[in-house]
Amino acid sequence: MSRTIAYAIGALALLIGGFFWLNGYIYEEKQAEAAKDYKDAEYVIDGRRVRLSGGVSEVEAAPGSASKVITRYFGNEVRRDLNGDGREDVVFLLTQEPGGSGTFFYVAAALNTERGYVGSEALLLGDRIAPQTTEMSRDPRRKNVIIVNYADRAPGESFATRPSVGKSIWLLLDPVSMQFGEVAQDFEGEADPSRMSLGMKKWVWISALYNDGREVAPKQSGRFTLAFSDDGTFSATTDCNSMSGSYAAGTDTISFGPIASTKMYCEDSQEGEFASLLQNAQGFHFTSRGELILDLKFDSGSAVFR
Numbered sequence: 001m002s003r004t005i006a007y008a009i010g011a012l013a014l015l016i017g018g019f020f021w022l023n024g025y026i027y028e029e030k031q032a033e034a035a036k037d038y039k040d041a042e043y044v045i046d047g048r049r050v051r052l053s054g055g056v057s058e059v060e061a062a063p064g065s066a067s068k069v070i071t072r073y074f075g076n077e078v079r080r081d082l083n084g085d086g087r088e089d090v091v092f093l094l095t096q097e098p099g100g101s102g103t104f105f106y107v108a109a110a111l112n113t114e115r116g117y118v119g120s121e122a123l124l125l126g127d128r129i130a131p132q133t134t135e136m137s138r139d140p141r142r143k144n145v146i147i148v149n150y151a152d153r154a155p156g157e158s159f160a161t162r163p164s165v166g167k168s169i170w171l172l173l174d175p176v177s178m179q180f181g182e183v184a185q186d187f188e189g190e191a192d193p194s195r196m197s198l199g200m201k202k203w204v205w206i207s208a209l210y211n212d213g214r215e216v217a218p219k220q221s222g223r224f225t226l227a228f229s230d231d232g233t234f235s236a237t238t239d240c241n242s243m244s245g246s247y248a249a250g251t252d253t254i255s256f257g258p259i260a261s262t263k264m265y266c267e268d269s270q271e272g273e274f275a276s277l278l279q280n281a282q283g284f285h286f287t288s289r290g291e292l293i294l295d296l297k298f299d300s301g302s303a304v305f306r
Contacts, residue, residue, distance in 0.1 A: 034113060034115035034116030034117060034118050035116050035117050035119075036116050036117070037117060038090050038092075038110035038112075038117040038119070039052055039054060039055040039073050040052055040053055040054065040117075041110050041116075041117045041118065041119040042119050043094070043108050043110075043119035043120065043121070043122050044119070044120070044121040044122065044178075045071065045094070045096060045106060045121075045122045046124070050071050050096075052071065052073065055072060055073030056070070056071070056072050056073070057069075057070070057071040057072075058070050058071075061098065061099045065099075067099035068099060069096065069097070069098050069099060070096070070097045071094060071095070071096045071097075072094065072095050072096075072097075073092065073094060073213075074092070074093040074094055074095050074105065074131070074213065075092060075093060075209075075212075075213030075214075075215070076092060076093045076131050076133065076134040076148075076209060076213075076215070077090050077091060077092035077093075077134065078090070078091050078092075078134050078135055078136055078146065079091075080136050080144060082109065082111065082144050082173050082175060083111055083175035085113070087111075087112040087113070088112060089109060089110060089111045089112050090109065090110050090112070090117075091107065091108070091109045091134065091146050091173070092107075092108060092109075092134070093105055093106065093107055093108070093125075093131055093134065093148075094106045094107075094108050094122055101159075102127045102128065103127065103128050104124060104126070104127050105124075105125040105126060105127075105129050105131060105150070106122035106123060106124055106125060107122065107123050107125060107134070107146070107148050107169075107171065107180065108120055108121075108122040108123075109173050109178075109180075111175060111178075118178070119178075120173060120178040120179065120180070121177075121178055121179045121180070123171065123180040125148065125150060125169070126150070126152055127159070128159055128163070129150045129151060129152050129163055130150060130151040130152075130162075130163040130295065130299065130302065131148075131149075131150045131209065132149040132150050132151060132166075132209065132287070132291075132293055132302055132304060133147075133149045133206075133207065133209065133304055134146065134147070134148050134149070135147050135149075137170070142170075142183065144172060144173070145170050145171070145172055145183050146170070146171045146172070146173070146180075147168055147169075147170050147171075148168065148169050148171065149166070149167070149168045149287060149289070149291075150163075150166075150167055150168075151163035151164055151165060151166055151167070151285060151293065151295070151302075152165050152167050153165060162252075162283055162295065162299070164252045164283060164285045164295075165285065166193055166285050166286060166287035166288065166291075166293065167287075168185070168287065168288060168289060169182060170182065170183040170184075170185050171183060191286070191287070191288055191289065191290035192288070193285070193286035193287060193288060196286040196290070196292075198228040198249060198254075198284070198292070199227075199228045199229065199230055202225050202226070202227045203225065203226045203227070203292050203305035203306070204222055204224065204225050204305060204306055205218055205224035205225070205226065205274060205277075205303065205304075205305055206218075206291075206304040206305060206306050207303070207304050208273070208277055208301060208302070208303045208304070209301050209302055209303075209304070210296075210300060210301035211299065211300055211301050214301075216270075216273055218239070218270060219239070219268075219270060220239045223237065223238060223239040224236070224237065224238055224239065224270070224274050225237045226278075226305060228247065228249075232246050232247060232248065233245065233246050233247070234246070234247050234256070236274070236278070238269065238270070238271035238274055239266065239269050239270055239271060240264055240265075240266030240269040240271050241261045241262040241263065241264050241266075241269075241271055242261070242262050243259050243260065243261045243262075243271075243275065243278075244259070244260050244261075245257050245258055245259040245260055246258075249284070252283050252284060252285055253282065253283050253284075254281055254282065254283060254284045254294070255281065255282065256278045256279060256281060259275055259278060259279065261275070277294065277296070277303045278294075280296045280297045280300070281294040281295065281296060281297075281303070282295060282296065282297045283295035289306075290306060291304055291305065291306050292304075292305040292306075293305075
């Protein structure tokens, strides 16, 4: 009897050991090769592994084809410890041009592990969208929730139409599967873009995002404001001088006339950057987060106001 029990215990130990060995083997097989820099890491895009080199990957669309699939680091990155290991991880946007006219935008993450940066499976946002901001939720109930804001086209609109419909997607990365899951948004207290207007409030400049990956934010929070009057004039404050002038707005288009400014000198002022944003604005839209987005000419970027 004791021998039977011993055999049973031994068999059970082998089964348990085998289970953990197999589980560990499968886990290791699923892990991408680590890289010293997240711009050199490997990501999974539409089921295919793509390794970046200096933020770029270029491969043949098909064996022997002259057409290339080009994947690029776009930017709009945020940093946060996403898996609780004490290391700062990174979330950012990628673009992929499959050889046609499309430019597909994805959100991806890279975990900063002991082995190096390990890339995630990328999540498709859309084709030829206009990225706005990527940020972490400030709600303590939504730890590590990533909010990606962007503009898209209305259903049925052609790609020749500039994106003007504000959208947000809330995501949470599973650090085991390395996949993003969409988080249900709490709509309580959110704004209705259809009821928002330029003159509804004084707008505060939050940031400017350029399509070359640059992001500019005010060094002095709350100093840059923009107010619209119903008579077609506007006023603005900066970290130095005040500004005023005229503007013309359509359903989703906007342009600012000559801008007058007081002439005080302030070292390291960002008022030139702010004035340039207004001068280069050609469109606008609102988001469900209560934001005003000014779209810049030639799809070169956008400015966010709240």
